[in-house]
Amino acid sequence: MFPQFTEDQIAIRDAARAFAQAEIEPGAMARDASGEFPKAIIAQLGEMGFMGMNVPEQYGGAGVDYLSYILALEQIAYVDASVAVTMSVNNSVACAPILNFGSEVQKQAYLKPLASGEVLGGFMLTEPDAGSDAAALKTKAVKVDGGWKLSGSKAWITNGGVGKYFVCMAISHPEKGKKGISAFVLDADTPGVHMGRPEEKMGLRSSKTVMVSLEDAFVPDAAMLGKGCDGLKIAFHGLDGGRIGIAAQALGIAQRALDESVAYAKTRKTFGKILGEHQAIQTYLAEMTARVQAARLLVYKAASLKDAGQPCTLEAATAKLFTTENAMWVCDRAVQIHGGYGYSREYTVERLYRDVRVTTIYEGTSEIQRMVIARALMA
Ligand code: CAA
Helix, strand or coil: CCCCCCHHHHHHHHHHHHHHHHHHHHHHHHHHHHCCCCHHHHHHHHHCCCCCCCCCHHHCCCCCCHHHHHHHHHHHHHHCHHHHHHHHHHHHHHHHHHHHHCCHHHHHHHHHHHHCCCCCEEEECCECCECCCHHHCCCEEEEECCEEEEEEEEEEEECCCCCCEEEEEEECCHHHHHHHEEEEEEECCCCCEEECCCCCCCCCCCCCEEEEEEEEEEEEHHHEECCCCCHHHHHHHHHHHHHHHHHHHHHHHHHHHHHHHHHHHHHCEECCEEHHHCHHHHHHHHHHHHHHHHHHHHHHHHHHHHHCCCCCHHHHHHHHHHHHHHHHHHHHHHHHHHHHHHHCCCCHHHHHHHHHHHHHCCCCCHHHHHHHHHHHHHC
16 A cells, blocks of 8 residues: 555554553543543553654654654544544654754753653744734743743643743844744743643543743753744644644544444344444445545655655644545534444544544634645645
């Protein structure tokens, strides 16, 4: 099949699948109900090298290619999308910006603990009044002796309250407009960093998402990434990779919804025959399969382009748009096939239906993906 996987990629995918089924699956429903953060599982993923998969071994990572990471993420999301987003944010928008734009000193200081899973990381771009329009952010970075003081509010911060190092965008040179935004690595233990209570979310209930308030939180000069005012570029570069990750998450959720539906259609009987013998259900299952398989090709293609070092902004946005929108449809059909049981918390498809919903929203809404695709076409 496309692409032709290497032995290493197959081994990583299979290791992720085996770990997910043995260690993550058993508590997934209970964590969804309780909202308990899967701390021990994340620590185990760190030991396996899954928290910094693309980070070279010298910086504590696994040093594997992007497609391997995407294959692993898909397997984890198949079992528990909350664990998948925790892993995705750490890999794609915490480790990657530091790897791509950090100095040697920054890589030693921040990347090593993040990539090895010793600590968790995240990404602070979004604010209460700056979501899709990321450049409208208001958080200020004021120059002081030896560093900067950050003040403002950050919203919807994944891994907030459980993470330590966050790539945080703030206005350092207000006179330059959106070209005056910088990216810093912010230590959550710094005085003046206040993590809010975890948001009560519809889905991904055991991943942690918080509002963050920054009050003169000091970051040293040495914590600034890039050349000074590269904040938006660093953020958007990170999001290119992040969006392939979220597409892989949605793909894993959709594949699970399809598999649950096929299994159910083989056993549930109505009108004297199994569901799968009814043409209405057959057309649903066939359409779900077509959408999942088409999405998979887009996700793997975007990851392969990234591995080849080619620009992948358009392909990442296309993969995210197509996969997440179709994954929502697939999960909706899965609930429909399950009938009343699909509406019950006792059935996995109910969780999938809630978990998949955010994938067309975070790391850029579907509307933003269309904007990114159209801009790339017109460039
Ligand atoms: N890679 C590198 N640089 C890029 C880039 C990319 N993919 N896209 C843009 N840039 C650069 C531009 O070249 C520009 O730099 P110059 O001025 O030097 O040329 C700079 O970044 C700003 O770009 P734009 O002028 O195009 O910026 P814009 O304000 O018009 O942005 C947008 C438009 C693409 C819609 C952008 O605002 C966007 O992507 N919005 C969505 C934000 C988003 O996805 N937020 C999710 C946050 S993370 C999250 O969801 C939480 C979580 O933890 C899971």
